[in-house]
Amino acid sequence: MSTENNNENNTQELELWERISTTEGAERAEVLDELSHIAFRRDDFNECLQLVDTSIDIYFKLGMDSHIKELIHLYEGKAFSLRHLDRLAESAQTFEEIATLHQIDDDTTGYIRAKRAAACDWYEAKEWQKSLDGHIAAQEAIDPDATPMSMGTDLLNIGTAQIKVNLHADAVTTLLSARKMFKGEKTPEYVNWADQYLSIAYAALGNGPEAKFHAKHYFNYSKVAEDVSMEGFARHRLGIAHLLCQEYEDAERQLVGALEQLTLDENKDWVEILGANQALAKALVALGREEEANTRLERIATIEETICGDEKAA
Numbered sequence: 001m002s003t004e005n006n007n008e009n010n011t012q013e014l015e016l017w018e019r020i021s022t023t024e025g026a027e028r029a030e031v032l033d034e035l036s037h038i039a040f041r042r043d044d045f046n047e048c049l050q051l052v053d054t055s056i057d058i059y060f061k062l063g064m065d066s067h068i069k070e071l072i073h074l075y076e077g078k079a080f081s082l083r084h085l086d087r088l089a090e091s092a093q094t095f096e097e098i099a100t101l102h103q104i105d106d107d108t109t110g111y112i113r114a115k116r117a118a119a120c121d122w123y124e125a126k127e128w129q130k131s132l133d134g135h136i137a138a139q140e141a142i143d144p145d146a147t148p149m150s151m152g153t154d155l156l157n158i159g160t161a162q163i164k165v166n167l168h169a170d171a172v173t174t175l176l177s178a179r180k181m182f183k184g185e186k187t188p189e190y191v192n193w194a195d196q197y198l199s200i201a202y203a204a205l206g207n208g209p210e211a212k213f214h215a216k217h218y219f220n221y222s223k224v225a226e227d228v229s230m231e232g233f234a235r236h237r238l239g240i241a242h243l244l245c246q247e248y249e250d251a252e253r254q255l256v257g258a259l260e261q262l263t264l265d266e267n268k269d270w271v272e273i274l275g276a277n278q279a280l281a282k283a284l285v286a287l288g289r290e291e292e293a294n295t296r297l298e299r300i301a302t303i304e305e306t307i308c309g310d311e312k313a314a
Contacts, residue, residue: 013038029058029070036077045081052078068105072098083121092121092130109145112138116157123161132161152181152190160197163204171201192221199237208244215241232261233269236276243279248286255280270307274300 016038019031036051052074059067059074075098082091095118102110119134139154155178162171179194195217202211219234239254258276262269277300284293 025058026062026067026070029055029062032058033070033074033077036074040077040081043084045084048081049078049085052081065104068101072101072105072110075101079117088121088125089127092118092125092127092134095121096134108141108143112141112143115141116154119157119161123157123164128161128164132158132165135161148181148185149187149190152178152185155181156190156193156197159194159201163197163201166204168201168204172198172205175201188221192218195221196233196237199241203237203240203244206244208241208246212238212241212245228261229265232258232264233272234258235261236272236279239276239283240279243283243286246286248283251283252280252287255283270303274304274307 013035016031016035020028023031032051032055036048036055039045039048039051056071056074056078059071064071075094079091079094079098082088082094095114099111099114099118102108102114115134115138119131119138122128122134123131135154135157139151139158143150155174159171159175159178162168162174175194175198179191179198182190182194195214199211199215199218202208202214215234215237219231219238222231222234235254235258239251239258242248242251242254255276259273259280262273262276277296281293281297284290284296
């Protein structure tokens with residue numbers, strides 16, 4: 001940004017702050033809103049939140065019903081600021097409030113959009129059931145702008161949340177429906193997402209052949225897309241599927257390959273790395289190499305305790 005633009009922005013901001021002392025009511029709330037935009041643009045999300053909350057308080061005192069659209073706008077600024085601050089449970093709750101405001105305003109499209117945003121943030125906050133409930137609510141609303149892609153995406157999001165709350169049989173049904181829609185729309189990247197999660201759901205159900213079918217598609221996509229990072233995850237899923245099918249040499253080969261690629265990432269997914277090591281240890285035991293398996297498990301013990309605590313690696 002040029003010095004001239006910076007000076008213009010600073011002048012505008014100073015003028016707005018001067019107006020604060022001479023305004024009241026809705027006009028004061030509007031000035032605070034403008035100031036929140038400036039704070040947001042310079043990545044000062046804490047200041048943006050303070051300004052937005054003050055503006056929201058004014059509108060509530062003036063009467064919420066007369067200022068629904070203004071409140072929706074302000075709450076959106078609040079939600080996105082919270083996202084930037086990585087306060088995801090709070091941003092999810094804010095999007096829930098936005099959804100309620102859209103309902104009051106009889107705006108179905110806005111309601112669906114806000115419910116989806118809330119559900120996505122609940123998922124990132126590891127509030128799996130709230131995420132599932134939100135995605136189902138979005139799906140069940142009558143969307144005048146629905147397309148096969150939007151419906152498939154809703155199903156994909158529902159299926160991933162169902163996996164997190166251990167509804168694996170339900171997830172299979174949901175994800176197969178999503179996959180069919182994505183194939184109909186000729187979107188291989190989305191078919192791949194469905195295959196990825198179907199391999200996880202089928203593996204959790206102990207269905208090796210189906211897990212292998214979808215993991216193979218996931219792996220093939222990663223190779224065609226030449227996505228080395230994705231290939232590591234795909235090899236992990238394929239290795240687990242081979243393990244379930246008692247194809248231990250194939251399982252070892254895929255899991256060793258998975259670890260070679262997963263450990264290359266600068267930001268390592270330790271839960272995935274631990275899971276691949278544990279699966280590889282099982283394959284080694286089945287191949288009669290128990291000492292090698294135990295050595296591998298001993299090496300990852302401290303990392304497992306650090307990362308997972310009392311939880312098991314996925």
